[in-house]
Amino acid sequence: MPVPRKTPSLAAACGLILAAALALGLAFNLVMPQGVGWLPPWVSRPLWQPAGLPQAAALHRQGALFVDARDPSQYKTARVRGALSLYPSELKLIYPLLKDTLAKAPLVVVYGRSRSRFPAAQIGQFLRGQGLSRVYVLQEDFAAWQAAGLPVSTPRRRSGS
Amino acid sequence: MRPWSEALSLACRLFLAALYLWAAHDKVWQPAEFAGAMAVYDILPLWSVNAASVALAWLELMIGLLLVSGVWVRAAAAWAGGLLALFTLLMLWAGFTGAGFDCGCLPGGGSHPAGFEAALRDFLMLLPALWLLWRPGRWLALRPL
Numbered sequence: 001m002p003v004p005r006k007t008p009s010l011a012a013a014c015g016l017i018l019a020a021a022l023a024l025g026l027a028f029n030l031v032m033p034q035g036v037g038w039l040p041p042w043v044s045r046p047l048w049q050p051a052g053l054p055q056a057a058a059l060h061r062q063g064a065l066f067v068d069a070r071d072p073s074q075y076k077t078a079r080v081r082g083a084l085s086l087y088p089s090e091l092k093l094i095y096p097l098l099k100d101t102l103a104k105a106p107l108v109v110v111y112g113r114s115r116s117r118f119p120a121a122q123i124g125q126f127l128r129g130q131g132l133s134r135v136y137v138l139q140e141d142f143a144a145w146q147a148a149g150l151p152v153s154t155p156r157r158r159s160g161s
Numbered sequence: 162m163r164p165w166s167e168a169l170s171l172a173c174r175l176f177l178a179a180l181y182l183w184a185a186h187d188k189v190w191q192p193a194e195f196a197g198a199m200a201v202y203d204i205l206p207l208w209s210v211n212a213a214s215v216a217l218a219w220l221e222l223m224i225g226l227l228l229v230s231g232v233w234v235r236a237a238a239a240w241a242g243g244l245l246a247l248f249t250l251l252m253l254w255a256g257f258t259g260a261g262f263d264c265g266c267l268p269g270g271g272s273h274p275a276g277f278e279a280a281l282r283d284f285l286m287l288l289p290a291l292w293l294l295w296r297p298g299r300w301l302a303l304r305p306l
Contacts, residue, residue: 007304013236017223018216025219029192036192036211043207116200116210 040118041125048110048124051136056109057150059136065105067127069112069119070142080111080142081151087112088122095130102127107134113141170298173289174228177241180286181225187268188218198265202251202275220244228293231302235294242290245283252280 008016029035037044051059060066066083068075075085084101086094102108108127112120124137138145146152188195196214199205205213220240227237248266255264255275264275266283273279 008233010236010239013233014239017227017233017236017240018220021219021223022216024223025189025215028189028219029215034191034193036196036215038211039208040193040196040211114203116203116205116207118207 040122042121043118046121046125046137047128048121048135048137050139051109053138053140053144053148053150056111056136056138056140056145057148059107059109060151064107064109064136065102067102067108067110067120067123068142069110069123070114074142076155078142078146078152078154080145081153083111083153086110086123088117088119091123091126095126099130102130102132105132107136108132109136109138111138111140111142111145113138166296167298167300170293170296171300173292174231174234174238174298174302177238177286177289177293178225178228181221181228181241184267185218185221185225188214189222192218195265198263201262201265202255202260217244232304234297234302238290238293238297242287242294245287245290249280249283249287252276252283256280 029037042048060080060082066080068079068083068085069087071087072085075083075087079085084098086098110120110124110127112123120137124135127135192211192215195218196211199214199217200207200210221244224237224241224244227233228241252264252275255262256277256279260275262275264273264279266279267273
């Protein structure tokens with residue numbers, strides 16, 4: 001007499017599908033060269049040095065070059081005084097234009113932090129890879145810099161245009 | 162089930178299977194790029210973006226494989242529908258916030274902007290999943306639930 005195959009309930013089948021997806025995804029990412037780690041390499045294996053707000057403020061006073069890694073729209077609204085804009089999505093396009101300025105800077109501080117991304121760390125890693133030796137990444141976001149009353153530039157509106 | 166109902170279930174199943182297999186291919190094979198596409202939404206915390214993107218990519222692949230083979234169709238349709246409902250809400254949110262970036266949902270970056278059009282597309286693709294939940298069908302199915 002044939003034994004009837006036991007069919008899992010809908011919830012159990014959904015759970016098994018999720019478990020299989022997680023196991024396969026984990027195995028693939030461990031084995032394959034293109035697999036991703038828990039964190040992006042610019043966070044898990046940083047080549048840059050972290051800088052807290054007081055240290056970054058001191059570096060700003062000493063003439064460090066600040067790099068804004070946020071989106072250009074945010075940079076245009078407000079930025080650290082004297083900062084350049086260099087953001088991940090157009091890094092390869094913009095970097096050659098800023099290369100000489102960055103190379104002349106005694107040290108560079110990159111800022112720009114958000115919930116899912118850490119573009120400042122990505123840019124900091126890139127700059128270290130380009131041969132810049134003293135690269136710091138601000139561990140706070142721009143809002144914290146602004147709230148601390150540190151130097152900020154906001155573009156003036158043209159009157160009558 | 163009547164023949165027309167079986168035929169409709171088979172069509173819905175193959176359509177969703179093709180959609181999910183197509184969507185999953187690049188996400189599974191290029192996980193760093195997909196993690197970057199997910200990070201653009203800026204919803205998840207940094208520590209969870211890579212893990213969530215890997216889980217989602219492989220879940221989509223599993224859904225596609227189960228639907229094309231006709232194994233656990235109802236469970237696969239439940240996941241397919243749940244994800245499409247989630248994507249619809251995500252696209253609506255992107256539309257209201259004026260995000261404007263590529264949705265990262267299908268191959269061909271830049272050609273699928275996140276927003277209201279993508280929300281409508283995802284909602285329409287949710288309908289075959291709902292049909293399969295109700296009528297998984299038995300035609301060309303190895304082991305429907």
